[in-house]
Amino acid sequence: AQSVTQLGSHVSVSEGALVLLRCNYSSSVPPYLFWYVQYPNQGLQLLLKYTTGATLVKGINGFEAEFKKSETSFHLTKPSAHMSDAAEYFCAVRPNTGTASKLTFGTGTRLQVTL
Amino acid sequence: GAVVSQHPSWVICKSGTSVKIECRSLDFQATTMFWYRQFPKQSLMLMATSNEGSKATYEQGVEKDKFLINHASLTLSTLTVTSAHPEDSSFYICSVDGTNSLEQYFGPGTRLTVT
Numbered sequence: 001a002q003s004v005t006q007l008g009s010h011v012s013v014s015e016g017a018l019v020l021l022r023c024n025y026s027s028s029v030p031p032y033l034f035w036y037v038q039y040p041n042q043g044l045q046l047l048l049k050y051t052t053g054a055t056l057v058k059g060i061n062g063f064e065a066e067f068k069k070s071e072t073s074f075h076l077t078k079p080s081a082h083m084s085d086a087a088e089y090f091c092a093v094r095p096n097t098g099t100a101s102k103l104t105f106g107t108g109t110r111l112q113v114t115l
Numbered sequence: 116g117a118v119v120s121q122h123p124s125w126v127i128c129k130s131g132t133s134v135k136i137e138c139r140s141l142d143f144q145a146t147t148m149f150w151y152r153q154f155p156k157q158s159l160m161l162m163a164t165s166n167e168g169s170k171a172t173y174e175q176g177v178e179k180d181k182f183l184i185n186h187a188s189l190t191l192s193t194l195t196v197t198s199a200h201p202e203d204s205s206f207y208i209c210s211v212d213g214t215n216s217l218e219q220y221f222g223p224g225t226r227l228t229v230t
Contacts, residue, residue: 032217034218036221041206041224041226042223042224043119043121043208043210043221043222043223043224044159044208044210044221045221046116046218046220049217049218051217090158090159094217102149102161102164103149103161103219105158105159106158107157107158108157108158110156
């Protein structure tokens, strides 16, 4: 069974500061990994994903994440936070079986950006 | 990616009545769709996997007779909450399985309030 742990339910950074949102997974085989963002009362938007290949993945809005197999981690970073980045962020995994499969979500991290 | 819509975006109903939520894939043939519910400040909980032309697969603990899912075409899946009660009040989100892209495309969600 897979699981996802997001450390820190709430993270607060100053505008212009580094954003680091942590995600660790538990799986017998490295899964496919995703980061989604959710703004209030909206659905989820994909920020980035890791399936195969380069372990440093670049996504939209200046976000990136690095897959580290040895650490079973897929932390999300952004060099400089913007006020518009304030939202809920979800890390998710799915088996790399190549067939339609369910996503398992972490509990989410609420990012607050202050002036 | 696929564009997914949900209707209605919000609904208020009285206890004991039924309400239907539609999920449409506007530009993608969706063999598989997923239904999630999300309580305030919590993560997404998968309710069921909806497969076109066959019965939905429900997650453990989800009452299939209460949450009726129909996926009669490649562009439409519906979730009917039968005999709704206040505890069914939640944010319901659907997604489309992107298959080859390995990601899911999410609808904007439906806010259900049962009074």
